[in-house]
Amino acid sequence: PYLFEEIAIPVRYGDDRVRAEEILLDVANKHTADLADIGEEALAELRRRYFLSKADARPHVYLRLTDNWVELTLRFIAHEHGIRELKD
Secondary structure, three states: OEEEEEEEEEEEOOOOHHHHHHHHHHHHHHHOOOHHHHOHHHHHHHHHHHOOOOHHHOOEEEEEEOOOEEEEEEEEEEEOOOHHHHHO
16 A cells, blocks of 8 residues: 655755755655554565665655756655645
């Protein structure tokens, strides 16, 4: 009943990328599926399906450098329904 979802946010070079990352992680930890509530069976299935270690299941921000900006991609676990509302 859970899946991984991502949101990509462009941040200009020279902006406070570290602060933007902190905000994304704070919001993800407050509004996405809590690992403690998922249950060991569903978490084991996520790990099997996506080849994850335990630490990899927490919200995480990945960086990608482009010609025009730094792209921050927030990856998080969400319930399989209501993702649009969650992202909004």
